[in-house]
Amino acid sequence: MSKLVNKVALITGGSRGIGAAIAKRLAADGARVAITYAKDAKAAAAVVKAIELDGGKALAIQADAADAEAVKGAVNKTVATFGRLDVLVNNAGGSPPVPAADASPRFSAGVLQLNLLAPLLVSQAANAVMQRRAGGGAIVMVSSVSGRRPSPGTAAYGAAKAGLENLTATLAVEWAPKVRVNALAVGLVRTEQAHLHYGDEAGVAAVGATVPLGRLAEPTEVGACAVFLASPLASYVTGATIAVHGGGERPACLAAATAQVSEGAPA
Secondary structure, X not given: OOOOOOOEEEEOOOOOHHHHHXXXXXXXXXXXXXXXXOOOHHHHXXXXXXXXXXXXXXXEEXXXXXXXXXXXXXXXXXXXXXXXXXXXXXXXXXOOOOOHHHOOHHHHHHHHHHHHHHHHHHHHHHHHHXXXXXXXXXXXXXXXXXXXXXXOOOHHHHHHHHHHHHHHXXXXXXXXXXXXXXXXXXXXXXXXXXXXXXXXXXXXXXXXXXXXXXOOEOHHHHHHHHHHHHOHHHOOOOOOEEEEOOOOOOOHHHHHOOOOOOOOOOX
């Protein structure tokens, strides 16, 4: 039986990349899905069409995740269309690379707004609905390994994601037992925009080789983890952040070391 049959999920930033993959995986596991998008209506419509062609039900809503009124409207429209809201995935986020010394106050504030304050706004709106339901609900934050290590070139983004993990743990305590709140600390993912970060196929392969599993994640693999946290399989999991990073990144010092370490010897 599908893990999310008869459930309704709302995914922010669900028109492309990881968000689209999460929406499709949730729908494949039985959920009726609403996605929000900021500008690209065509991409959002394509996600809805793909879900419907696969036998699911989906809805696209234009809404700025950082706009409190727009967020409430998206939650209300989801409930009005599907009759309930069981799952929220806070996926909208991101940041272009800018050296910290060159980042303007307006730029940094915008990054923090999108990656930390927006998830709080959307979660507040969803929680208000979920707390009134007998079955409560589940919230999944899409965080990043950038919040767990230095994030050169995206300082505000890394700081926001670090804050998002703390927000996850705090909301899990405040909103229990009705609403579970968890996060995914996502590593390197092969999306349609991977070339902007890693270059051509050779660049993508070289970056993937730095990961213990030897490759970048596919977006659908992040989606599978979101399904787990949203489903009854994670009924006793809240306040947790699951690392979805293929083992992390091999320490740079090991590549520079000249010592010969024999098999079985301590590193």
